[in-house]
Amino acid sequence: MQQLTILPERCTRCGRCQRVCPVKLFSVDPLRATVPRENAGEACIACGHCVAACPTGAIQLNGVRADTLESANGPLPGFDEIRRLVVRRRSVRLYQQRVVPRAEIERILDAVRWSPTAVNNQQVSWTVVMQPDRVKEIAGQVVDFVRLKGDRNGLVKAWDNGFDAVMRGAPHLVVAHGPASLPWSKTDCVIATTLFDTLARAAGLGTCWAGYLLWAAAEHRPIAEGLGIPDDHVLHGALMLGYPLAAFLRVPTRNPLAATWLE
Ligand SMILES: Cc1cc2nc3c(=O)[nH]c(=O)nc-3n(C[C@H](O)[C@H](O)[C@H](O)COP(=O)(O)O)c2cc1C
Ligand code: SF4
Ligand code: SF4
Numbered sequence: 001m002q003q004l005t006i007l008p009e010r011c012t013r014c015g016r017c018q019r020v021c022p023v024k025l026f027s028v029d030p031l032r033a034t035v036p037r038e039n040a041g042e043a044c045i046a047c048g049h050c051v052a053a054c055p056t057g058a059i060q061l062n063g064v065r066a067d068t069l070e071s072a073n074g075p076l077p078g079f080d081e082i083r084r085l086v087v088r089r090r091s092v093r094l095y096q097q098r099v100v101p102r103a104e105i106e107r108i109l110d111a112v113r114w115s116p117t118a119v120n121n122q123q124v125s126w127t128v129v130m131q132p133d134r135v136k137e138i139a140g141q142v143v144d145f146v147r148l149k150g151d152r153n154g155l156v157k158a159w160d161n162g163f164d165a166v167m168r169g170a171p172h173l174v175v176a177h178g179p180a181s182l183p184w185s186k187t188d189c190v191i192a193t194t195l196f197d198t199l200a201r202a203a204g205l206g207t208c209w210a211g212y213l214l215w216a217a218a219e220h221r222p223i224a225e226g227l228g229i230p231d232d233h234v235l236h237g238a239l240m241l242g243y244p245l246a247a248f249l250r251v252p253t254r255n256p257l258a259a260t261w262l263e
Contacts, residue, residue, distance in 0.1 A: 002044040003062050008033035010058035017050035017059060026050070034058075045120040085202055087251045092206025093168040095242035100172055100205060102130060105241070108199045109174075115192045118184030124192045127227050129173040135240075138173065138213065139166035141223055145216040155212065166212045167240050173210065176237030177229050186236045193237030206244030213238045 004025070006017075011033035018026040018034070025040040044061075051059045057066030109126055117124065129135050143159045143166060146152055158165045167173065176193045178185035193209075200207045217223040217235045224235050 002041045002046045003060075004036040004040050004044060004050075005060040005063075006034055006036065007058045007060070010056045012056055012058075014055060016053045016055065020049040020053045022047060022049065047120045085198060088248070089198055089201040090206075090248050091208040092170075092240070092242075092244045093208055094245040095168065095170045095206060095240070096245050097132070097169075097171060098243060099130070099132065100242060102128075104203060104205070105172070105174070108196055108203060108205075111199055112192050112195050115188075115195045117188040117191075118182075121182060121184070121188070123178050123182055123185065124189050125177050125233065127175040127177065127229060129175075129227070132171040135167050135170060135173045136164065138223070138226065139164050141226060142166045142212050142216040145220045145223065146212065167210065168208060170208070170240030170242045172241040173213075174207075174239045174241050175213075175227060175229070175235055177224075177233040177235045180232055180234045185234065189236035193239060196237075197239060200239075200241065204243070205241060207239040207241050210238035210240050 013028060013030055013032075013034055015026075015028040015034070018024060018028045023043050023045065025037050025044055026034050027037050028034045046061060048061060051061050051064075051066055051069070052072060054066065059066060105128055109128075112124075113122070115124075129138065140159075143156055147156045151157060153165070155165050174193075174196065176189040176196075178189050182188075197207050197209075213223070214235065214237075217227075217229075217238075224233075227235070229235055
């Protein structure tokens with residue numbers, strides 16, 4: 001249940017709130033200040049579109065005054081800048097052994113709160129493994145699981161020879177998880193993890209999806225339990241994290257764009 005308030009003295013009846021609201025929760029009348037429709041608070045998904053679009057800051061969502069919000073005015077980084085970030089992101093599999101300060105990881109996670117989620121549920125939770133020894137231990141648990149399944153891609157053999165192909169010696173691990181009951185949880189977690197991945201690159205960090213961990217955790221619950229993931233949550237995103245050891249000097253090619261244009 002959301003709380004929607006419109007300050008009548010500020011409302012110019014422009015109707016923008018109604019136009020942008022995904023569920024059309026406003027009654028706009030040229031003769032009086034706009035008001036939320038009956039039971040609007042129940043249907044509202046708290047996306048904040050109305051608050052963001054109102055030219056006079058007349059709308060308060062859950063008691064937050066519009067003039068206390070971060071401004072969305074001013075120029076955004078240009079397309080070329082963002083594209084550079086996207087094409088220069090690489091899966092990092094060689095890490096320095098120095099730890100990343102928690103505040104550095106936290107500022108990325110904080111920004112990722114703005115990634116889209118189905119019906120704005122915002123139910124992506126994170127577990128961050130800060131201790132390099134703990135990351136290694138988790139890699140060992142994954143190897144034990146793969147050992148039982150039959151060695152894949154020489155993962156177990158490599159481990160037995162002292163090479164960690166699960167976590168690649170990354171000092172940290174970042175895991176996204178969400179409620180098993182939410183049908184879109186996997187998509188939401190994957191989107192958020194991907195955004196983390198990109199922002200980490202912008203922050204000078206290296207990441208790589210920990211696919212073996214995701215596979216093992218999906219089939220063997222003790223791995224999620226070992227990470228302290230709540231019983232009713234499922235792990236959907238996992239990234240190795242640390243400072244990259246090697247610089248990448250070129251952008252390799254990708255497959256040509258595969259797009260069908262229905263015109
Ligand atoms: C998996 C997923 C499915 C979504 N499906 C719809 C949809 O069918 N219709 C729609 O209007 N918005 C859809 N959205 C958008 C969300 O409602 C939106 O991300 C959320 O309200 C937060 O608003 P924002 O993206 O503007 O920050 C979807 C988002 C995600 C991540
Ligand atoms: S966008 Fe703001 S000013 Fe315009 S009708 Fe809605 S509440 Fe009133
Ligand atoms: S927060 Fe989103 S859903 Fe709620 S009233 Fe505003 S625009 Fe509509």
